[in-house]
Amino acid sequence: MHDHRSEQPMQPDLFHQSSKLPFIDHDLGDACIREYPRLFAPAYADELLETLLAQIPWRQDSIRMAGKRIPVPRLQCWMGDHGSGYGYSGISLEPVPWQPPITAIRQKIQALGHADFNSVLLNYYRDGRDSVGWHADDESELGANPVIASLSLGAERKFQLRHKRDKNRDRYHMLLRNGSVLFMGKTLQNNWLHQLPKETTLHSPRINLTFRQVTPRHRS
Numbered sequence: 001m002h003d004h005r006s007e008q009p010m011q012p013d014l015f016h017q018s019s020k021l022p023f024i025d026h027d028l029g030d031a032c033i034r035e036y037p038r039l040f041a042p043a044y045a046d047e048l049l050e051t052l053l054a055q056i057p058w059r060q061d062s063i064r065m066a067g068k069r070i071p072v073p074r075l076q077c078w079m080g081d082h083g084s085g086y087g088y089s090g091i092s093l094e095p096v097p098w099q100p101p102i103t104a105i106r107q108k109i110q111a112l113g114h115a116d117f118n119s120v121l122l123n124y125y126r127d128g129r130d131s132v133g134w135h136a137d138d139e140s141e142l143g144a145n146p147v148i149a150s151l152s153l154g155a156e157r158k159f160q161l162r163h164k165r166d167k168n169r170d171r172y173h174m175l176l177r178n179g180s181v182l183f184m185g186k187t188l189q190n191n192w193l194h195q196l197p198k199e200t201t202l203h204s205p206r207i208n209l210t211f212r213q214v215t216p217r218h219r220s
């Protein structure tokens, strides 16, 4: 695997007013991920993890496959503005209202990324048996070129990317550190898939927050 990291901004239009916080740009050629490895100090991130474990109304969602309901291998919660519901197999889920710690985080992340986010998907990986499989966040509600911001709290997990069409492209591997934030750039969801693989020897929890700008689908 090649190391495509660089310290230079790859998408100056997106991240034009660089803050003084240290960041790493992961250049995938046709997409870019900007990582702030320590946006939140470990002690604050640990505290936030505990607060969210206790306060968030975690739910076990399931997907429909071949007529069966299969539980997803993690707990989830949708939070956001009223009306920013997300379509899920034809169902639009109304998000739970913003909660104070998340509102403050959202403001910080919006200011850093010069982007607006009207909702957040929270994922709770109870231990290394929980995961998310290969996918791209390319649903129509997110628009053509969504920027998605992703905050990691708790256990460090592997994050893997593979190109959607070019099978010869190397996979790209990253570590999602406690208190880190990724900005997944505009073209990432169109060109790459990502996953968080199972790590069965890991016994500690992780929470991930992905901030998104959702435009509800209009139905007749």
Ligand SMILES: O=C(O)CCC(=O)C(=O)O
Residues within 6 Å of the ligand: 121, 123, 132, 137, 150, 159, 176, 194, 196, 208, 210
């Ligand atoms: O937990 C993560 O870091 C990734 C979650 C994710 O990709 C998603 O919820 O769409």
Ligand SMILES: [Mn+2]
Residues within 6 Å of the ligand: 135, 136, 137, 194
């Ligand atoms: Mn995703």
